[in-house]
Amino acid sequence: MGFRHVVLFKWKSDSTSEQRDAAIEALRQWGRDAEQYGALTFGTDAGLAEGNWDTAVVVDLPDRDAYLAYAADERHQKMIAEYIRPILAERAAVQHET
Amino acid sequence: MGFRHVVLFKWKSDSTSEQRDAAIEALRQWGRDAEQYGALTFGTDAGLAEGNWDTAVVVDLPDRDAYLAYAADERHQKMIAEYIRPILAERAAVQHET
Numbered sequence: 001m002g003f004r005h006v007v008l009f010k011w012k013s014d015s016t017s018e019q020r021d022a023a024i025e026a027l028r029q030w031g032r033d034a035e036q037y038g039a040l041t042f043g044t045d046a047g048l049a050e051g052n053w054d055t056a057v058v059v060d061l062p063d064r065d066a067y068l069a070y071a072a073d074e075r076h077q078k079m080i081a082e083y084i085r086p087i088l089a090e091r092a093a094v095q096h097e098t
Numbered sequence: 099m100g101f102r103h104v105v106l107f108k109w110k111s112d113s114t115s116e117q118r119d120a121a122i123e124a125l126r127q128w129g130r131d132a133e134q135y136g137a138l139t140f141g142t143d144a145g146l147a148e149g150n151w152d153t154a155v156v157v158d159l160p161d162r163d164a165y166l167a168y169a170a171d172e173r174h175q176k177m178i179a180e181y182i183r184p185i186l187a188e189r190a191a192v193q194h195e196t
Binding site for chain 1: 101102104106108139140141142143144146147149150151152153154156162165166169188190191192193194195196
């Protein structure tokens with residue numbers, strides 16, 4: 001049994017490619033910082049389907065408590081506030097046991 | 099390098115628990131049928147965060163072509179038409195290289 005956090009982002013249509021690139025780079029850095037909690041995988045949509053969102057993040061953690069610690073981490077909150085939220089049009093998330 | 103398909107569902111607020119359970123069971127069956135393409139993991143939201151969606155599906159495939167075959171599979175299309183679409187309020191998806 002483990003615990004998985006899945007989140008999808010759709011960026012604002014008026015966000016710049018520099019802002020999007022910076023968000024991806026911030027996610028990359030956060031993935032390294034978050035290794036203490038679990039394994040973070042993310043990626044940018046490959047453009048195969050109409051209506052897709054922009055970016056997916058999947059985090060595999062040992063348990064629910066590790067997720068709560070991951071979510072509350074100050075570096076995580078700072079990354080979201082600085083790089084994600086300013087260009088965020090929509091966010092959808094599910095956390096579930098695996 | 100591999101390829102990941104991430105999809106989140108939000109069910110209609112007037113869907114019944116029987117319909118939702120049937121959709122989850124259909125996803126479970128489809129996960130077994132889809133083993134020829136890759137590894138499918140899914141789960142129902144644990145209820146830790148306000149505003150979360152209901153169900154997450156993550157499929158890890160060897161490459162983009164395997165995803166296209168997975169997506170087009172007739173059993174997949176039938177499962178979506180019979181169990182997912184009737185109770186679907188919102189869907190968000192991203193496919194990306196890993």
